[in-house]
Amino acid sequence: MAEREPLGVIGAGWVGLVTATCFAELGHDVHCRDILPEKIAALERGEAPMYEPGLSELLQKNRERLRFTTEMADVVDNAQLLFCCVDTPPTYSGDADLSRVNQVVDELGDSTDHALLMKSTVPVGTGRAVARRRADLGYVSNPEFLKEGSAVQDFMHPDRVVVGEEAESNGFGDRVAALYEPLGGQIVRTDIASAEMIKLASNAFLATKISFINEIANVSEEVGADVAEVARGMGLDGRIGPQFLRAGIGYGGSCFPKDVSALKQLAGNSGYHFQLLTAVIEVNELQKRRTIGKLQKHLGSLVGKEVALLGLAFKPNTDDIREATSLVLAARLQGEGSHVRVYDPVATEAARDMLSGTKICGSALEAVDGADAVVIVTEWPEFSELDWEGEVKSRLRTPLVVDGRNFLDPKELRAAGFIYEGVGR
Numbered sequence: 541m542a543e544r545e546p547l548g549v550i551g552a553g554w555v556g557l558v559t560a561t562c563f564a565e566l567g568h569d570v571h572c573r574d575i576l577p578e579k580i581a582a583l584e585r586g587e588a589p590m591y592e593p594g595l596s597e598l599l600q601k602n603r604e605r606l607r608f609t610t611e612m613a614d615v616v617d618n619a620q621l622l623f624c625c626v627d628t629p630p631t632y633s634g635d636a637d638l639s640r641v642n643q644v645v646d647e648l649g650d651s652t653d654h655a656l657l658m659k660s661t662v663p664v665g666t667g668r669a670v671a672r673r674r675a676d677l678g679y680v681s682n683p684e685f686l687k688e689g690s691a692v693q694d695f696m697h698p699d700r701v702v703v704g705e706e707a708e709s710n711g712f713g714d715r716v717a718a719l720y721e722p723l724g725g726q727i728v729r730t731d732i733a734s735a736e737m738i739k740l741a742s743n744a745f746l747a748t749k750i751s752f753i754n755e756i757a758n759v760s761e762e763v764g765a766d767v768a769e770v771a772r773g774m775g776l777d778g779r780i781g782p783q784f785l786r787a788g789i790g791y792g793g794s795c796f797p798k799d800v801s802a803l804k805q806l807a808g809n810s811g812y813h814f815q816l817l818t819a820v821i822e823v824n825e826l827q828k829r830r831t832i833g834k835l836q837k838h839l840g841s842l843v844g845k846e847v848a849l850l851g852l853a854f855k856p857n858t859d860d861i862r863e864a865t866s867l868v869l870a871a872r873l874q875g876e877g878s879h880v881r882v883y884d885p886v887a888t889e890a891a892r893d894m895l896s897g898t899k900i901c902g903s904a905l906e907a908v909d910g911a912d913a914v915v916i917v918t919e920w921p922e923f924s925e926l927d928w929e930g931e932v933k934s935r936l937r938t939p940l941v942v943d944g945r946n947f948l949d950p951k952e953l954r955a956a957g958f959i960y961e962g963v964g965r
Contacts, residue, residue: 544567544569545620546569547619547719548570549571550612550622550626551624551627551640552573552576552579552580553574555659556659557590557595562692564598564605565602565696569618571607572609573609573611573614580609586599587599590858592857612648616649623657625659625684626640627640628798634805638663638669641666641670645670646673650676654677655710655716656670657712658682661795661799663740664737667706680732681705682702682703683738688855688857697725700727701727701728702738703729704733706732740803741803744800747799747820751819753786754827754964756770756771760964768787768965771785789828789917789963793863796863797821797824798863800820828869831915834961835915835942837961843878845877845878847912848913848914849882849883849915850882850916850920852887852895853866859884859890866917866918874897880899883902884918904923910935911936912938913940915941916941916944917944924947933957939959943961946962
């Protein structure tokens with residue numbers, strides 16, 4: 541078993557907090573730093589600042605092994621292996637904003653016996669840039685591959701763990717690899733640039749699969765095929781697989797949009813036009829807006845129409861609304877003159893400040909009451925458990941459902957008298 545050495549985590553956001561609590565669960569003492577005092581105060585009380593299944597339980601269970609602070613010195617003084625988990629949002633140019641990463645590097649002080657373990661998603665070449673900035677600091681690329689909504693499970697049962705290092709890393713790569721050995725996933729040892737590219741390429745490929753099946757869905761609508769059956773038949777081919785072949789109204793979240801754009805920008809900065817990713821981004825943006833056309837198909841002008849959006853988070857089991865399709869739809873519907881009411885089981889508060897002019901409802905039934913149409917934006921399980929044939933239908937002004945996630949049974953809804961529009965169905 542790997543030595544249970546103390547660890548540092550810089551950035552107590554979604555990635556950082558999952559990393560800290562999971563390593564604490566493995567028996568390590570973890571010192572976690574964030575610059576927001578209110579977040580640190582909440583964490584010291586055992587309160588998770590975001591919704592992620594299993595995270596609150598691990599936080600409570602391992603409070604004795606977790607230390608939270610706003611001071612970088614508290615982390616540096618207590619651990620040599622320091623995970624960098626700060627945000628790298630896109631800039632106006634499309635490049636990743638590395639200002640938070642650079643600030644961390646500059647704040648580490650005299651760190652000849654420390655290593656920065658980069659979990660933040662960064663452009664290829666960041667490791668070299670850090671080495672030029674701080675030759676005294678060890679550096680290992682250790683990208684995360686966590687899915688929101690199943691992050692704890694993904695961390696504890698990884699498909700693979702990537703450890704990127706250079707020859708002169710002074711054994712830090714071996715120590716990082718040893719941390720993950722109890723988890724049983726395949727450990728990929730490589731150079732730093734390749735490790736950085738693995739992260740970007742993985743997310744770009746998954747986004748490409750989503751945009752591909754959405755294009756197939758759009759063609760299926762024109763020729764009378766059912767994309768759900770098409771995807772099922774495709775997914776049985778071992779070379780393709782069923783994952784990420786579910787058609788819908790576009791991907792969102794904190795990773796895919798940012799990472800696809802970052803890889804496209806990286807290629808452009810290197811003088812290469814990444815045509816495929818240009819198309820992937822375009823398809824995703826257009827997919828979010830096709831819902832408007834489906835509503836207009838049945839309602840005509842949307843001026844004055846009441847439209848209920850069920851789901852705000854970009855996917856179920858999270859309260860993350862970054863790049864969420866719901867925000868695009870709400871804005872477009874308001875632009876068409878519609879009255880928009882919204883409901884989400886957990887993401888309402890996170891989205892409240894971004895939904896000016898909409899009616900925020902306390903339940904799905906409140907949202908559909910008097911609506912001319914219902915749009916399924918996020919496939920929360922509770923939406924499939926609603927009494928669609930009875931109470932939902934009785935509350936609707938028009939029994940129109942646009943199922944943006946192909947979540948409900950079209951045959952059952954149509955048999956009950958609904959006008960049903962899915963994606964590629």
